[in-house]
Amino acid sequence: MSQSDNSTVAHHFEHAHQQFSAAKLGMWLFIVQEILFFSALFVAYAVYRGLHPEMFIDAHHHLSWKMGGTNTLVLIISSFTMAMSIRAAQLNQRMASFWYLFTTLLCACMFMVIKFFEYAEKIHHGYLPSFWFSGEGVYETMHIFFGIYFTMTGLHGLHVLVGMGLIIWLMIETYKGRYNSEYFTPVEMVGLYWHLVDLIWIFLFPLLYLIG
Amino acid sequence: MSSGTNYINATKGIKSWIFTVDHKRIGIMYLAFVLLAFFLGGMFAILLRLELLTPSALYLTAKQYNQAFTLHGAIMVFLFIVPSIPASLGNFFLPIQLGAIDVAFPKLNLASLWIYVIGAVFCFYSIIGGSVDTGWTFYTPYSSSTDTSVIPMIMGVFILGFSSILTGINFIVTVHKMRAPGLSWFKMPLFIWTLYSTAIIQVLATPVLAITVLLLMLERTIGIGIFDPALGGDPVLFQHFFWFYSHPAVYIMILPAMGVISEVVATFCKKKLFGYELMAYSSMAIAFISFLVWGHHLYVSGQSPYATMLFSLLTFLVGIPSGIKVFNWIATMYTGSIDLKSPFLYFLSFIFLFTIGGFTGVVLGSLSLDIHLHDTYFVVAHFHYVMMGGTVMAFLAGLHYWWPKMFGKMYSEVAARIAFIFVFVGFNMVFFIQFIMGSKGMPRRYYNYLPEFQPYHVVSTIGSWILAVGFFIILGYFIHSLMKGKQAPPNPWGSSAMEWKIASPPTTFNFDENLPYIDHGPYDYPKGNS
Amino acid sequence: MSDKHEHFVIPLKYYVFTLIALLILTVVTVAVAQVDLGWLNIYIAMFVAMIKAAFVIFFFMGVRWDESFNKIALFGCLLFVLIFFVIVIADVSTRGGVYSSESEMFDIQSPVRPIGEGGHHGDSSHHGESDSYKSSSSSH
Numbered sequence: 001m002s003q004s005d006n007s008t009v010a011h012h013f014e015h016a017h018q019q020f021s022a023a024k025l026g027m028w029l030f031i032v033q034e035i036l037f038f039s040a041l042f043v044a045y046a047v048y049r050g051l052h053p054e055m056f057i058d059a060h061h062h063l064s065w066k067m068g069g070t071n072t073l074v075l076i077i078s079s080f081t082m083a084m085s086i087r088a089a090q091l092n093q094r095m096a097s098f099w100y101l102f103t104t105l106l107c108a109c110m111f112m113v114i115k116f117f118e119y120a121e122k123i124h125h126g127y128l129p130s131f132w133f134s135g136e137g138v139y140e141t142m143h144i145f146f147g148i149y150f151t152m153t154g155l156h157g158l159h160v161l162v163g164m165g166l167i168i169w170l171m172i173e174t175y176k177g178r179y180n181s182e183y184f185t186p187v188e189m190v191g192l193y194w195h196l197v198d199l200i201w202i203f204l205f206p207l208l209y210l211i212g
Numbered sequence: 213m214s215s216g217t218n219y220i221n222a223t224k225g226i227k228s229w230i231f232t233v234d235h236k237r238i239g240i241m242y243l244a245f246v247l248l249a250f251f252l253g254g255m256f257a258i259l260l261r262l263e264l265l266t267p268s269a270l271y272l273t274a275k276q277y278n279q280a281f282t283l284h285g286a287i288m289v290f291l292f293i294v295p296s297i298p299a300s301l302g303n304f305f306l307p308i309q310l311g312a313i314d315v316a317f318p319k320l321n322l323a324s325l326w327i328y329v330i331g332a333v334f335c336f337y338s339i340i341g342g343s344v345d346t347g348w349t350f351y352t353p354y355s356s357s358t359d360t361s362v363i364p365m366i367m368g369v370f371i372l373g374f375s376s377i378l379t380g381i382n383f384i385v386t387v388h389k390m391r392a393p394g395l396s397w398f399k400m401p402l403f404i405w406t407l408y409s410t411a412i413i414q415v416l417a418t419p420v421l422a423i424t425v426l427l428l429m430l431e432r433t434i435g436i437g438i439f440d441p442a443l444g445g446d447p448v449l450f451q452h453f454f455w456f457y458s459h460p461a462v463y464i465m466i467l468p469a470m471g472v473i474s475e476v477v478a479t480f481c482k483k484k485l486f487g488y489e490l491m492a493y494s495s496m497a498i499a500f501i502s503f504l505v506w507g508h509h510l511y512v513s514g515q516s517p518y519a520t521m522l523f524s525l526l527t528f529l530v531g532i533p534s535g536i537k538v539f540n541w542i543a544t545m546y547t548g549s550i551d552l553k554s555p556f557l558y559f560l561s562f563i564f565l566f567t568i569g570g571f572t573g574v575v576l577g578s579l580s581l582d583i584h585l586h587d588t589y590f591v592v593a594h595f596h597y598v599m600m601g602g603t604v605m606a607f608l609a610g611l612h613y614w615w616p617k618m619f620g621k622m623y624s625e626v627a628a629r630i631a632f633i634f635v636f637v638g639f640n641m642v643f644f645i646q647f648i649m650g651s652k653g654m655p656r657r658y659y660n661y662l663p664e665f666q667p668y669h670v671v672s673t674i675g676s677w678i679l680a681v682g683f684f685i686i687l688g689y690f691i692h693s694l695m696k697g698k699q700a701p702p703n704p705w706g707s708s709a710m711e712w713k714i715a716s717p718p719t720t721f722n723f724d725e726n727l728p729y730i731d732h733g734p735y736d737y738p739k740g741n742s
Numbered sequence: 743m744s745d746k747h748e749h750f751v752i753p754l755k756y757y758v759f760t761l762i763a764l765l766i767l768t769v770v771t772v773a774v775a776q777v778d779l780g781w782l783n784i785y786i787a788m789f790v791a792m793i794k795a796a797f798v799i800f801f802f803m804g805v806r807w808d809e810s811f812n813k814i815a816l817f818g819c820l821l822f823v824l825i826f827f828v829i830v831i832a833d834v835s836t837r838g839g840v841y842s843s844e845s846e847m848f849d850i851q852s853p854v855r856p857i858g859e860g861g862h863h864g865d866s867s868h869h870g871e872s873d874s875y876k877s878s879s880s881s882h
């Protein structure tokens with residue numbers, strides 16, 4: 001066993017590459033479980049949309065596609081800056097990596113602020129899951145749409161919040177100079193997570209806001 | 213060889229256990245917790261059987277009875293049987309059999325253990341604070357309207373799910389990345405193959421359980437209205453979601469058991485396992501097919517008849533890989549030099565009981581029969597034959613087989629055989645009669661029943677006492693072994709498997725000097741190797 | 743070189759190109775949604791979303807250059823999502839089906855009719871909301 005002098009290699013791994021590729025596989029498996037976690041929501045969406053097509057179309061007019069669209073753009077840009085920050089870490093550009101992370105965080109904040117205004121508006125008009133639903137509409141099952149809407153976007157929003165926490169942690173560590181071209185595993189892993197958050201939104205946006 | 217330092221005495225103090233990242237210590241702690249859960253679930257079982265001694269109420273009210281069987285089921289499934297073999301024996305032996313120092317993510321492994329404990333605390337809270345009475349399946353709309361403590365329990369289930377997922381991720385990565393030099397895929401012991409396929413199910417199915425119970429929580433708290441018919445929802449959708457996890461989950465329970473059984477049969481027959489490759493492939497096949505059959509739990513729930521027919525067909529398919537395995541185990545015994553030690557006795561009872569359980573599963577999978585048998589004691593008997601006759605017997609086989617390795621102590625073989633007789637006889641008394649009862653129409657989950665069923669119930673209840681005696685004997689000689697047991701040699705069974713080549717108990721890093729180079733198959737016996 | 747695995751750095755152009763593609767596709771999908779194409783809308787929207795997802799997966803997440811098992815894990819899990827999806831939808835969309843096909847075959851005059859199979863809505867305070875799945879099964 002070649003005992004590596006590199007302090008970032010844990011005792012049970014033989015070399016840094018094994019450790020990196022193990023971490024990456026682990027992260028992919030985590031993403032796999034996230035996908036299945038969300039899949040049930042998409043199934044529920046499809047079932048109720050199939051059962052109540054008119055209600056869905058009517059209900060989605062209460063969502064603002066402009067806000068949803070803006071959020072889509074914001075998330076896409078954040079995904080790009082996240083990818084760039086990994087790249088910067090790989091190229092030993094510490095401060096560039098830091099500022100890319102910062103931009104990502106900023107986008108995430110923007111996403112949450114817009115989300116906040118959206119939610120506030122829905123709540124104001126009573127478009128809520130059924131225990132509090134008091135909104136107006138022609139269909140009596142409309143609370144189901146909003147139940148699904150709040151669950152899906154809520155869980156997604158929760159993932160954004162967790163991602164923001166992780167990015168803040170990365171910024172601190174990057175600032176301290178923990179990452180370089182030899183070791184940048186955490187940046188890469190959080191990056192994958194962040195892209196997943198973007199991926200889910202890519203599907204949520206047309207399904208909820210652009211029903212047509 | 214004996215009294216050197218090993219993983220147990222390498223470091224001292226309670227903290228050295230709570231914060232350990234050694235997969236062996238984590239496995240031992242898991243073992244302690246799942247056995248505790250088994251004890252608790254078993255207590256509820258004894259209470260249930262006692263109530264059923266007479267046709268009318270004996271000492272429980274209807275609601276208390278409902279709570280007792282719910283807690284029995286939920287504890288046994290989520291706290292005991294799902295983590296049982298993978299998290300305890302699996303954690304201990306997977307890295308060793310792979311020739312690795314540890315799993316890929318030791319800290320995650322530790323996290324998984326303590327997440328399990330947190331989940332268990334939620335479940336206990338549910339027991340104290342207004343026990344759930346929905347059945348372990350939490351079917352809506354009852355679960356979204358009952359006033360018992362559903363939320364703490366499903367919160368616990370949600371958290372336990374995470375623990376299970378983390379173990380699964382860890383095992384998959386470990387198998388992929390931590391194999392010793394020379395150990396190619398088809399040189400891995402079958403225990404690893406089954407843990408690997410189990411881990412795949414854990415990663416793919418458990419998140420669906422998580423979201424299902426989360427949605428149930430939301431249904432109860434804010435009324436999202438997708439499961440509750442009063443709000444326009446579809447309760448059958450809940451059953452789809454639930455069984456999309458829970459059918460694969462029954463294979464999370466049985467696959468590792470099959471792995472243990474494969475190890476035991478090879479060692480005690482001193483023979484290469486018959487059809488090794490087929491065994492590996494059939495584990496993977498079971499993992500895959502298990503995702504296609506969940507609808508056989510919904511035959512009479514108002515599912516579409518077309519879906520029902522499809523599911524019935526697919527359900528028959530799952531019997532094929534299981535059948536392959538049974539034939540291979542039996543073929544392994546042929547011309548082997550069989551050593552009838554207690555692990556092998558449990559192996560034999562596994563084959564016998566699992567086959568009955570599997571066959572009755574196929575019976576239940578056929579549509580017209582299931583309409584009659586659904587929600588009767590026939591179903592109860594079926595799943596106890598596979599879960600207890602299958603998984604628990606295999607767990608016991610594994611415990612007896614690996615006990616000397618894990619603790620470095622021998623147990624009393626005579627006591628083990630006596631206990632085995634109690635367990636085997638008791639088990640069959642409790643459950644075989646339930647097949648008959650069920651086919652005569654005794655429904656499950658009722659605290660009283662028609663008087664003509666009483667003889668059956670009496671036999672079953674007496675059986676449960678015999679079974680309990682068996683388990684207490686086991687507990688007794690295991691404790692005795694820990695205190696006063698003979699020092700175990702490194703390889704008491706003369707096995708050729710990797711874990712028997714190192715010290716008993718192993719040292720902290722498993723292999724003293726370099727990682728082993730593994731250049732031969734796992735069952736390297738003179739016989740059966742062509 | 744053999745034991746010192748250099749990490750592959752994805753060329754910048756892929757990132758920039760992906761960003762532009764994603765932005766354009768977002769505009770496209772919003773634009774298409776403004777035109778009413780009936781049932782086609784949702785399929786177009788999903789198609790565009792899948793292209794976008796593919797861009798994110800292959801380039802941002804670097805799957806194009808990743809180890810093969812990571813690819814298998816990702817795309818394999820989609821198979822299970824598909825199974826989940828297809829079977830549940832197949833069930834929900836054919837729940838009433840057997841009644842109509844049975845009555846065609848045997849001319850059963852059953853007093854029991856599945857809800858939604860024509861006019862039996864109790865009082866008709868429903869707002870003409872047709873259940874597309876069920877009505878399709880009774881429309882022949």
Ligand code: HEM
Pocket residue numbers: 349462463465466508509527528530531534569570571572573574576577578582585586587591594595598599602603
């Ligand atoms: C040969 C393979 C198997 C087949 C074909 C099969 C088939 C079935 C069927 C059709 C049912 C539904 C009965 C009903 O509710 O009407 C059922 C129930 C059940 N099976 Fe199996 N099974 C098999 C193996 C297993 C295994 C290996 C386990 C667990 C280790 C298991 C655990 C269960 C449980 C827990 C239930 C009842 C769940 C409940 O309603 O509470 N089965 N099985």
Ligand SMILES: [Cu+2]
Pocket residue numbers: 458459462505506508509
């Ligand atoms: Cu099943």
